[in-house]
Amino acid sequence: MGDRLRGTVPLTRWRWWDVLRLALVMLWLVAAGTAWWTTPRQQSYEQAKADVAAGRVVAYQWGDNWGARNGAWFSPAPLRSSGDLGPLFVWRTEAGRVYWTNTEVSGEVTLTDTADAENFSGPGAAGLAKDLRSAGLEQRIGGVHSVGQIGTQVGFVLGVVCLAVIVGGPAPVRGTRWYWFWLVYLVPYGLGMVFWLARDRPWTGTAAAPLNLLDGATPPRDSGFVGFGLGLLAAIVISFLTMALHGILVDW
Numbered sequence: 001m002g003d004r005l006r007g008t009v010p011l012t013r014w015r016w017w018d019v020l021r022l023a024l025v026m027l028w029l030v031a032a033g034t035a036w037w038t039t040p041r042q043q044s045y046e047q048a049k050a051d052v053a054a055g056r057v058v059a060y061q062w063g064d065n066w067g068a069r070n071g072a073w074f075s076p077a078p079l080r081s082s083g084d085l086g087p088l089f090v091w092r093t094e095a096g097r098v099y100w101t102n103t104e105v106s107g108e109v110t111l112t113d114t115a116d117a118e119n120f121s122g123p124g125a126a127g128l129a130k131d132l133r134s135a136g137l138e139q140r141i142g143g144v145h146s147v148g149q150i151g152t153q154v155g156f157v158l159g160v161v162c163l164a165v166i167v168g169g170p171a172p173v174r175g176t177r178w179y180w181f182w183l184v185y186l187v188p189y190g191l192g193m194v195f196w197l198a199r200d201r202p203w204t205g206t207a208a209a210p211l212n213l214l215d216g217a218t219p220p221r222d223s224g225f226v227g228f229g230l231g232l233l234a235a236i237v238i239s240f241l242t243m244a245l246h247g248i249l250v251d252w
Contacts, residue, residue: 020165021197024158028190031154035074035189038148040090043099045124048089051099052131059143060091060132064121073155073190076148086125096147103128155190162193174200178224186231188238 051057063079064087070078079090079100090100103124120126132138162184166177175183180200183192 020161024161024193024197027154027158028194031074031151031158032189034148034151034154035076038092038096038098038145038151039076040079040098040100043101045101045103045105045128047099048091048101048103048128049131051091051093052128052135052137055135055137056093057091057132057135057137057140058094059140059146060089060137061142061144062086062125063088063090072152073159073188074151075155076145076152079144084121084125085119085129086121089125089128090144092144092147098144098148158190158193159185162196172200173221175222175227176224179222179227182224182227182231183234186228187234191238192231192234 061079062085063081064083065080066088067078067080069075076098079088087102087104088100089103090098092098104122105124120129129138132140163181166172166180166184171177172180180196184190184196186192187195
């Protein structure tokens with residue numbers, strides 16, 4: 001009776017849950033920070049030429065369009081190529097930052113050596129390829145997103161661990177297992193996972209379910225349908241928010 005008056009049912013504290021919670025938060029910070037740092041940012045054609053001339057290009061890639069993300073929390077948009085090299089030129093610097101430029105904007109580029117010009121989408125791409133050869137960087141093609149893959153891989157590990165805990169761990173208190181499943185996997189960038197870690201057990205330490213003081217019954221948990229709806233709504237809101245932030249902060 002005393003436990004009911006206090007509004008909780010005492011349960012064994014799982015100290016290792018606290019350790020796992022901290023580890024997941026730290027891994028999420030690593031993945032999110034890596035993804036932010038390595039996200040391709042647009043630069044001018046002149047900046048691309050300057051980085052090539054200075055030898056700051058450690059990897060590069062040609063393409064003609066950006067594909068859609070595969071749905072993973074921190075995966076970068078893939079660069080696709082369906083024909084000639086270019087017009088998009090993507091490069092990674094020594095600091096791990098990734099940039100891209102559209103070589104078609106360089107309409108005033110003239111070539112003195114057109115031996116390989118037919119392999120490229122235009123004079124801008126061919127001119128940049130010539131600069132790469134002159135700087136001795138021609139062999140550094142590929143591997144642009146090798147650093148960014150760290151965030152993708154960490155995000156995959158987080159997703160697997162979350163699924164294992166949701167399915168096989170202690171029963172959640174605030175919502176059903178389906179409720180948290182949809183929130184964790186529908187909300188972009190792993191933010192649903194962060195919300196789950198902050199709101200529901202076993203992450204609360206006390207891991208106790210609140211009781212209704214009038215009849216001692218446990219209040220109903222949020223259902224999977226609620227989680228699915230909230231997950232979709234959060235995904236839409238976050239998409240608009242990121243577009244707005246991109247317009248305000250630009251590269252940052």
